[in-house]
Each structure stands twice: as structure tokens, then as C-alpha cells.
Amino acid sequence: MTEHPPFRKVLDGVATREQMFQLFSRHKDTPGIDPLSGTPSSGEWFEITASEYHFMLDLLPPLFMRTGMFGISEFKAGNVTSVFFAIRIRGRERWFHGFCDLTDRQSPDKMRAAIIAHETGASDNMTRAEKLEAIWNARHPDFKGIAGEINPHTWPAEHRGKRVILVNDGGNGTILKLLEDLSDTEIDNRLAAMRPHTKRRGSNDEDPS
Template structure:
């Protein structure tokens, strides 16, 4: 991959085992286009996991490599994109994370580590609009989300859509990026609905 993908937190909180596997499969409905085959659709995504799931993934196969606070899976998601698992000490306690890194880029693992630590070291809990949208995509079942295909307007092709319900309770499909603040609030779990936007340092 020729450019550095932006690190993107795709789930708020510590993922359960079921949620962990769901996020590994969150793009299964996506078209087999260049974004998917090159790995760009995955690169940069990260989320927090439990210590037990971190250790279980380490034991599944011998890692491709292990260095200090991280190890990489031997199996690649696409081209040079693979799962990297981190054990990071943040605010005095250990936490565990999964991320998709591009191993063709020598700096990708270090940038990912830095992005996770910077994001999780914020003193006030908050979610950006982009993080809320990623969380919604991660927790929405496959029957209620999809990638736009030939049935949609040309500008929608390949973009993520979710089902929303109108005031009349009619189900409509809408681009994830176009969800209103009210629609985002309805789709987020109750405990995340009133989290503020992060404040820039």
C-alpha cells in the first residue's frame, strides 16, 4: 500500500468474544473490489479486546513475529495486511488491542501503537462522530447493513448503508455517513449516547 492509512477506532469498550469475531468479519458483505483485495478497507482499524482473547489468539498459531509489546498473526487478511495484537500499559494498567497493520510499511506498527495510546490516554471519555459511526457499523447485524450495489444511485456504489426507521416506522436505507445526530443517538447503546466530542489538545 502506497499511503499511510489513518488509525480508526471501530468499537467503544472492550469487545466480548462474540463482538471480537464480528469485527473481524465486519466487511464480509463488501464488494470484492480494489479496496478489499488490497487491504485498504481493513488497514488502520483497531479496537480493545480482553486479555483472554489476546492470549488465545497467541496460542492459535505460532506468530509471524513477536516484539516486546506486540505480535503479528501469520495469516494475512489481504496482501500485506494482518492482525497485530498489542499489550499496552496506559494510565498505569495493562490493556489489550487488536489492529490491522500493513507490514509492507515498516512504520505501521509503531504508528498504530502511538495512535492507540494517544486515543486511550485522553482524560475525558468521549467519542468523535467518526467513532460513533464506526461503532454503529460494528454492532449492526448483517440483515440491517450492507454495501450499496447496482440497485442504488451511482454515487452510492460501494458505500456503507444501514437500515433506519422513520417517524412512521417505515424502514429506509441510508448512507452511514449521512446519519443525523438523532439517528446516531438512537442506534448507539444507551451508555454511549451522551458522550461528548473529544476536545483537541
């Protein structure tokens, strides 16, 4: 029986068209993965606008289509393809994209159920892993990278290949920090800064935060 990674949200907020296409290819430069399998993308989802939903519907002939859901005929890799959802949540129509592994024919329905469960839960129900993915995806390429990619000897061997971001470390100035080492406070501050019309008290508009 094929095992699939858990469904997980990879962007906090609603993706623009530019962000949507960036997220489609976000694993292309990730070291140590097989891009032909589609496995890294399987189970990932994020929210989009109505215009992006209809743009993608008109872009390619759908692989399948039913009420509130369609799949793209051009597969991402392996048996993984894009599935788009129109879901009414708490009386409001919303739109989502997810990568589903059609080895499991029920994966689109499972994805839809997972999205609804996530979006109707507590106001802050993202897991730590989901929050880190959201921060990474929202970060400008100039302010993130891979540990040891340029100068391997600046990082211990066990950290090489891990994701790093630039952060303001107060008196120590701007430093590179492992994404996985962000504190809960640092995570919450960055998510708050990413949300529309939300800004941390005392922060400025320049990255890194």
C-alpha cells in the first residue's frame, strides 16, 4: 500500500498569481529529493483567489471535473497532479490548490476534507511545520538559502543542506539562522507581519525581520 505524506498548508494567506506559480515549483532546487516522483509536493495545499481558480480551469483541459473541484491533465510528476477546489466555508466561498497523488483515487476528497477541517478549526491551528513552510515560502529569495551551499565549511556537516533565513538578531546584527531553529515567538512575529493590514509593533518594512 502506498503511503502519502500528510496534507499540509504551505502558505499563510491567499496566494497571488506570482506566488501560486512559485509554489508550483518550490521543490525544484531542494537538495536530496527525486523531482520526478512528485512525492515532495504531494499533500501540499494553499489558498488562491477566484480569478486564479478560473484562470487555471481555462488554461488546460481538466483531467476530471465535478462540483467544486477539478484536476489538471498535465501531471506535476509521477501520479501527482494539481487539484483545484471551490469550497464554501462558514458561508463564504473560497478557493484552494492542492497536489494530490492519484495513486489513491480518494486523495482529492481527502484533501478537500483536510482543508475544511483545517480552516474551520481554531484560529491558530497551523502546526509548527506548516508555519515554517509558510514563512519559507513568503521569504524573498535574497533573504533565504541553503546552509553550506556557497561555503560548506561555514556550517557543521549535520546542518549542511538545511534551509536558512536572514534574521535581525538585535545586537548581533543580521545573521543566517536555520529555519527549524526559529523560536515560537519569532515564528508568530513573522506570520503576523505577513498577514494583510497586520504589522508588529516597533517593526519596519525592511527584510530581514
